[in-house]
Amino acid sequence: MGILEVQNVGKRFGGLQALQDVNLSVKENTIHAIIGPNGAGKSTLLNCLVGKLFPDSGTVQFDGNSVLGRSPYEINQMGISRVFQTPEIFGDLSVMENMMIPIFAKRDGSFSLDALSDFMKHKDIVEGAEKILEEMNMSNKQGMQASSMSRGDKRRLEIGMCLSQEPRLLLLDEPTAGMARADTNNTIDLLKQIGNERDITIAIIEHDMHVVFSLADRITVLAQGTPLVEDVPDKIKGHPKVKEAYLGETAH
Amino acid sequence: MLGLNRKDASLLIIVAILVALAPVLLNPFPEQSGLAQFNAGYPDLMQRFVIFGIFAIGFNILFGLTGYLSFGHAAFLGAGSYAGVWMLKLLTINVIPAIIISTAVAGIFALIIGFISLRRSGIYFSILTLAFAQMSFALAASVLTPITGGETGLQTALDDPRILDGANATGNIPAPSIFGLQMGDSIQLSLGGWLWTFNVGYYLAALVMLSAFYLAIRIFRSPFGIMLRAIKSNQQRLNYTGLNTKPYMLACFVISGMYAGLAGGLMVSMDPLAGAERMQWTASGEVVLMTILGGVGTLIGPVLGAGLIKYFENIFSKINDNLLHKWFAFMPDGAEDFIVSIIYPFVGKGWHLTLGLIFMAVIIFLPGGLVELGQKVAYIFKKKNPTPTSTPNTKPAE
Numbered sequence A: 001m002g003i004l005e006v007q008n009v010g011k012r013f014g015g016l017q018a019l020q021d022v023n024l025s026v027k028e029n030t031i032h033a034i035i036g037p038n039g040a041g042k043s044t045l046l047n048c049l050v051g052k053l054f055p056d057s058g059t060v061q062f063d064g065n066s067v068l069g070r071s072p073y074e075i076n077q078m079g080i081s082r083v084f085q086t087p088e089i090f091g092d093l094s095v096m097e098n099m100m101i102p103i104f105a106k107r108d109g110s111f112s113l114d115a116l117s118d119f120m121k122h123k124d125i126v127e128g129a130e131k132i133l134e135e136m137n138m139s140n141k142q143g144m145q146a147s148s149m150s151r152g153d154k155r156r157l158e159i160g161m162c163l164s165q166e167p168r169l170l171l172l173d174e175p176t177a178g179m180a181r182a183d184t185n186n187t188i189d190l191l192k193q194i195g196n197e198r199d200i201t202i203a204i205i206e207h208d209m210h211v212v213f214s215l216a217d218r219i220t221v222l223a224q225g226t227p228l229v230e231d232v233p234d235k236i237k238g239h240p241k242v243k244e245a246y247l248g249e250t251a252h
Numbered sequence B: 001m002l003g004l005n006r007k008d009a010s011l012l013i014i015v016a017i018l019v020a021l022a023p024v025l026l027n028p029f030p031e032q033s034g035l036a037q038f039n040a041g042y043p044d045l046m047q048r049f050v051i052f053g054i055f056a057i058g059f060n061i062l063f064g065l066t067g068y069l070s071f072g073h074a075a076f077l078g079a080g081s082y083a084g085v086w087m088l089k090l091l092t093i094n095v096i097p098a099i100i101i102s103t104a105v106a107g108i109f110a111l112i113i114g115f116i117s118l119r120r121s122g123i124y125f126s127i128l129t130l131a132f133a134q135m136s137f138a139l140a141a142s143v144l145t146p147i148t149g150g151e152t153g154l155q156t157a158l159d160d161p162r163i164l165d166g167a168n169a170t171g172n173i174p175a176p177s178i179f180g181l182q183m184g185d186s187i188q189l190s191l192g193g194w195l196w197t198f199n200v201g202y203y204l205a206a207l208v209m210l211s212a213f214y215l216a217i218r219i220f221r222s223p224f225g226i227m228l229r230a231i232k233s234n235q236q237r238l239n240y241t242g243l244n245t246k247p248y249m250l251a252c253f254v255i256s257g258m259y260a261g262l263a264g265g266l267m268v269s270m271d272p273l274a275g276a277e278r279m280q281w282t283a284s285g286e287v288v289l290m291t292i293l294g295g296v297g298t299l300i301g302p303v304l305g306a307g308l309i310k311y312f313e314n315i316f317s318k319i320n321d322n323l324l325h326k327w328f329a330f331m332p333d334g335a336e337d338f339i340v341s342i343i344y345p346f347v348g349k350g351w352h353l354t355l356g357l358i359f360m361a362v363i364i365f366l367p368g369g370l371v372e373l374g375q376k377v378a379y380i381f382k383k384k385n386p387t388p389t390s391t392p393n394t395k396p397a398e
Helices: A044-049 A072-078 A096-107 A123-135 A151-163 A179-195 A209-215 A233-236 A241-252 B007-018 B034-038 B045-068 B076-088 B095-117 B123-142 B201-223 B223-233 B235-239 B245-270 B281-294 B301-314 B321-327 B334-347 B348-365 B371-383
Strands: A004-013 A018-026 A031-035 A055-061 A081-085 A168-175 A203-206 A219-221 A225-230 B186-191 B196-197
Touching: A004 A031, A004 A044, A004 B007, A018 A044, A018 A225, A031 A044, A031 A209, A044 A096, A044 A168, A055 B123, A072 A081, A072 B235, A081 B201, A096 A151, A096 B223, A123 A151, A123 B281, A151 B371, A179 A203, A179 A209, A203 A209, A209 A233, A219 A233, A219 A241, A225 A233, A225 A241, A225 B281, B007 B201, B034 B123, B045 B196, B045 B201, B045 B245, B045 B281, B045 B301, B076 B123, B076 B245, B095 B123, B095 B245, B123 B281, B196 B201, B201 B223, B201 B245, B223 B235, B223 B245, B281 B348, B281 B371, B301 B348, B301 B371, B321 B334, B334 B348
Parallel strands: A031 A203, A031 A219, A081 A168, A168 A203
Antiparallel strands: A004 A018, A004 A055, A219 A225, B186 B196
């Protein structure tokens, strides 16, 4: 059984059946990609996994526990971190503060009324943040205001923030959307490195085939709200159904 | 020092010195000079400076850190005031129980209002708080008259029970005091042409204000404070980082309300009279103006803003047309009348007009308020060192 088990999930928005009978099993310590043409339901599926949307039917289990009905913060505390399509960081705060907040959340839980101690005097958290910043090659940017960084750096910061919590499952929503080719390649290398060095499962939603085929161990192809095939990248490349799904889109 | 970093500690020390010397510093003009009316160093006004300073510091913990604009903070000031007067009536004329209980009562009140209002954010939150405050005002002025004294207000009386003091049936209504020292007691010091008044009530309020200021610095620098700033910056990210924003917001709202209650308790300790108008929306708006004028999200800004507004309200408003004629008497008659008629709408009863113009200028040119002005001036003075001293969050809040 995989660390993430999605069974018979369906979601309808008014007249649109966004997801129908979605079954998905993500094995532990693999990189699993979910691809599909625009409107295939990739983002809807992701939102069902992190508590933003509640599916109409089906079950979603993480490590044997259901995530349905839980808030995003509870799901995060279970060990799932999410990277957004456009980097979601604390733009007004410094890079260091950005990196320390998730570690606080990991250590002290979802709420702590610690209103008197000095933030920067929590040695363990400062050290943890410094370590991740170094790993992300951002040590020299500690004092910068996060919103003033380049998009690539914001993406690295966001991934770093997620990793600092040592999640068991990292979800990425089109992490290279809108990036220049060089930045895209950097992100691919970073994700590869993370997958190799850490005890972590990665599920990635992606539009860009180049990214998917250089990263994924397994690929699920989603079209019109239903999974078409699931296989290793080499088999997916020439798969007739996949071609059809993508060509069908371009023929519109 | 006191668990603060060097910069914060020196800020606290500077503020403490200024507050301690305020009776001297605010009376720069000799008693007999024509400018004596610009002296602000009399007890009543100085008390108001520090008490509204506390109110604004508390408001800034909510608005400055989280960006949630409460338009009903006067409700907590009023609730604190009523609770304070009741303590003076029921328990003792000593102000300490009154101050403590008004803080607690405002905290409970804030817990209820916050629990409901915080279900929404942005403009809807502001409107909910405004609605609650106006409801409180209307209730206090009418239905709750037995508790609030209605439109005449609530005040101490000679035959109050005062359980701890023992009621006295004869003599004068006792004045609020602290262990025998009355709030109105003062020592006057006359030196040359100057007259300085050192007042018990002022120093008590000042001491409380310094403690409140110190606590605010600690909150700003704490993990709790950083989480509040993170709420302002990106609530979505915070949710997906495993933090539940709701208890953070509620705790912040309650702390902020307790600051307002503390200010209310001090107000009635100085003058044991609480009226419903203290809860009106104009009073809520005033603290918003104070905070924005001084500098939203900065430590010292709200205190400066409170001082500026109270100075205008009490000093600037006293310039009348007789005085203007006296000042411009050196001019030929026609010119004198002309100048006076131009200036007159902006002073005296028209002081709101000047305040409004200043407010507009601050919003447009100095969104960081008086604190930003100070930084710009400091920057010009030490241009050799081109790094600005500190950059508090000067982004205008939503």
